[in-house]
Amino acid sequence: MADDHDFHSGESGASETYPAQCSSLRKNGHVLLKGRPCKIVEMSTSKTGKHGHAKVHMVGIDLFTQKKYEDICPSTHNMNVPIVNRKDFQLLDIVDGYLSLLEDDSSVRDDIKNPSNELGKEIADRFANEEQLLVTVLSAMGHECAISVKNCPK
Amino acid sequence: MSDCRSIEKVGQILCDRGRPLTDRFRALFTLRNLGGKHAIDSIVRCLDDPSALLKHELAYCMGQMQDPYAIPYLVNVLKDTNQEPMVRHEAGEALGAIGSPAAVDILKEYASDPVVEVAETCELALKRIEWLHSNDKSNLTDNPFTSVDPAPPSTENNIETLRTILLDENLPLFERYRAMFSLRNNGCKESVLALSEGLKCGSALFRHEIAYVLGQMQHEAAAEQLIISLRKPEENAMVRHECAEALGSIAKDECMKILKDYSKDEERVVRESCEVALDMYEYEKSNQFQYADALSKVAEDQIK
Numbered sequence: 001m002a003d004d005h006d007f008h009s010g011e012s013g014a015s016e017t018y019p020a021q022c023s024s025l026r027k028n029g030h031v032l033l034k035g036r037p038c039k040i041v042e043m044s045t046s047k048t049g050k051h052g053h054a055k056v057h058m059v060g061i062d063l064f065t066q067k068k069y070e071d072i073c074p075s076t077h078n079m080n081v082p083i084v085n086r087k088d089f090q091l092l093d094i095v096d097g098y099l100s101l102l103e104d105d106s107s108v109r110d111d112i113k114n115p116s117n118e119l120g121k122e123i124a125d126r127f128a129n130e131e132q133l134l135v136t137v138l139s140a141m142g143h144e145c146a147i148s149v150k151n152c153p154k
Numbered sequence: 155m156s157d158c159r160s161i162e163k164v165g166q167i168l169c170d171r172g173r174p175l176t177d178r179f180r181a182l183f184t185l186r187n188l189g190g191k192h193a194i195d196s197i198v199r200c201l202d203d204p205s206a207l208l209k210h211e212l213a214y215c216m217g218q219m220q221d222p223y224a225i226p227y228l229v230n231v232l233k234d235t236n237q238e239p240m241v242r243h244e245a246g247e248a249l250g251a252i253g254s255p256a257a258v259d260i261l262k263e264y265a266s267d268p269v270v271e272v273a274e275t276c277e278l279a280l281k282r283i284e285w286l287h288s289n290d291k292s293n294l295t296d297n298p299f300t301s302v303d304p305a306p307p308s309t310e311n312n313i314e315t316l317r318t319i320l321l322d323e324n325l326p327l328f329e330r331y332r333a334m335f336s337l338r339n340n341g342c343k344e345s346v347l348a349l350s351e352g353l354k355c356g357s358a359l360f361r362h363e364i365a366y367v368l369g370q371m372q373h374e375a376a377a378e379q380l381i382i383s384l385r386k387p388e389e390n391a392m393v394r395h396e397c398a399e400a401l402g403s404i405a406k407d408e409c410m411k412i413l414k415d416y417s418k419d420e421e422r423v424v425r426e427s428c429e430v431a432l433d434m435y436e437y438e439k440s441n442q443f444q445y446a447d448a449l450s451k452v453a454e455d456q457i458k
Contacts, residue, residue, distance in 0.1 A: 023298065047187040049434065049445035050179075050211070051370040051403050052299035057443055072441060074372060076298045076341065 016141045017082050022056050023075040030084050030140070033060045033069035037082035037140040045075060063138060064145050082140040090152060091133040094124060099135060099146065112137060115146055123149050158192055161185065163452040165196025171203070175426055176433035177448075178208060184448035186215040191223055198227045206238040207395065207426040213241060217248025218302050225252060229260050232272075240392045240423070243271045243359070250279025251302040253286045271392065274327060274359045278304050281328040295339040299370050304363070305331035307339055316340075317348035323356050330360065338367040343375050350379035353397075358390035365393060369400030372438075377404055381412050384424075394419075395427040402431025405438035 017032060025031055027043050038060025046055040054075040061068055063084070073079060089101035094114055101109045114120045123146070126133060132152035137144050167173060167181035185193040197212050213231055216224040231237055231245035246264060249257040258280065265276040282305055285291075294307045305328055310316055319325060319333035334352065337345040349371075352364040365383065368376040383389055384397040398416060401409040413435065417428035437445045444450070 021298070044443075046444050047183075047446045048300045049183050049437070050214075050399065051366070051372075052301035053370060053372065053403075054300070055443055072443065074438075076372070 015083060017080040019078040020081045021075075022073045022077050022079050023054075025056075025058070025079065025081070030063070030082050031058060031060055032080040032082055033058065033071050036060075036062045036067070036069055037064070037084065038062055038069055063140055064143055084138065084140045086136055086138050086147075088134045088136050091123070091127060091135050091149075094127055099123070101135060101137070112144055112146060119146065119149065160449060160452055161188060161190075161192045161196060163455075164188075164448045165193075165199065167448055167451070168196060169200045169203075175205065175208065175429055177451075179211065179430050179433070180446055180451075181448040182208075182211055182215055183446035186219055187446050188449075189219050189221065191221075194219065194221060194224050194227070198224075201227070201231065205422075205426060206241055207423045207430070209237065209241045210244040213244035213248050217244070217251035220252050220302060222252060222254050222256070225249065225254060225257060228252075229257070232260065232264055232276075239269045239271050240395075242267075242269065243275045243392075246272060246275040246279055247304055250275075250282040250304055253283055255283060255287065258283060270357075271359045274357065275304075278328055278331065281305070281326075295336060297335070297339055298341070301370065303331075303335050305335060307336040308332040310336065313337065313340065313342075313344050313348065316345075317351070320348060320352055321355060327357065327360060331363065334363065334367060338371060341371060341373075343373065346371055346373040346375045350376050353379050353383050353393075358393055361390070361393045362396045365396035365400045369396070369403040372404050374404055374406050377401060377406055377409055380404075381408070384412060384416060387420075391421045391423045394421070394424045398424060398427040398431045399434065402428075402434035403438065405435045410435055 025040060027040050029040050031038055031040055040058055040060050042059035044057050048054050055072050056075045057072050059068060059070045091099060092102055092108060093100035095110065097114055098110050099112050099114050101112060103109055114123055123135065134150050134152050135146050136148045138147045164181050164184050168178050168185065185196055194216060197216060200212055201209060203209055213228060216228055228245045228248050232242050246261065249261060261276045261280050265273055265280060267273045285306055293309060297303065308316060316333040316337050320330050320337065334349065337349050349364055349368055353361050355361060365380060368380060380397045380400050384394050398413060401413055413428045413431050417425055419425045
């Protein structure tokens with residue numbers, strides 16, 4: 001697993017996350033939990049006491065490791081939200097467990113691992129089957145990984 | 155879960171003088187969150203309690219519920235000069251929060267009450283009801299909290315201008331309150347510091363409201379000024395009480411220390427506020443999800 005990612009030393013540092021009020025976050029959105037970029041899978045808001053502020057309980061799944069994280073935060077406080085991008089690449093080859101992916105400018109990327117999970121197995125099998133494939137790569141906080149695969153549109 | 159019997163049980167916790175005040179407060183906020191006639195009946199039953207702090211919170215909660223069913227009970231409290239000024243004040247404010255024109259005559263009568271906090275509160279409540287039934291509600295900032303406030307936010311948005319309005323003691327209290335709620339809604343540190351300045355202003359009612367909104371904001375930049383006010387023995391007890399609870403809500407380590415010190419204060423209302431504030435601190439610092447947790451407590455007791 002990609003457990004050795006270090007999310008505290010992103011190269012650019014500047015615009016990998018942005019702050020958002022906790023109460024503005026939604027299920028299926030993204031948030032940083034314990035320093036990890038997560039997709040929110042559960043969210044509940046407490047009732048309020050005297051000062052009328054609530055706590056928000058969030059459960060998130062790490063975008064890169066699928067590990068579960070949770071946190072409780074006052075609803076009016078800010079949380080960091082990772083900037084998440086998705087991009088489709090045509091798959092050209094698989095070399096030593098790395099994907100060869102065609103960039104828009106026709107250059108080739110070969111720095112993204114074929115994941116060592118069910119998806120990686122599916123990519124390898126379908127590629128061996130000579131299917132024309134598009135691999136979706138997700139990026140956040142200076143890290144990238146393949147998250148899905150589909151056939152190239154004819 | 156929130157059937158009549160559960161409400162009844164939560165009401166029993168609220169009225170049980172043998173229970174810690176902290177449990178009774180949590181029960182009260184559970185009833186406020188549940189709402190309805192039965193919850194209000196349970197709250198009303200407690201209005202003869204010896205704790206002014208608890209009674210003022212009963213009136214506060216009835217206002218926050220905004221149920222006209224509570225109006226006659228609140229009117230009785232406002233009229234009852236045997237009730238402490240802070241309890242009567244809260245009843246007046248609650249009538250403003252419910253916002254019914256049915257309360258206008260009684261509020262007009264008590265806007266000249268000899269107790270200045272009561273008179274000022276009734277004046278504010280009248281202004282709020284008037285505003286509520288006017289057509290001038292556009293372009294106001296949203297309240298990020300679930301509180302019903304004694305005044306709407308200002309139409310002004312510039313922090314420096316709001317600060318000037320807030321601290322100008324020649325302006326009507328209602329205008330200054332509007333500036334207060336705009337600064338609170340804004341939430342930035344500059345707003346917190348402007349509001350903290352308000353703790354040095356003239357009206358005790360105004361200072362107590364400042365302390366309340368600082369408790370809502372939970373910004374540690376307010377702690378220093380709140381501690382100064384809590385420490386002043388000559389400060390109005392209603393203000394010191396609100397400062398204590400705000401410190402419990404901000405929940406920094408230095409807040410806990412001072413709350414422990416003042417839980418032995420000479421003034422009962424300050425002592426009790428520190429006790430309640432330490433419970434709020436505990437809630438904020440812990441992984442407890444619900445502060446108003448009396449329903450689940452009642453359910454647990456039934457299983458046992």
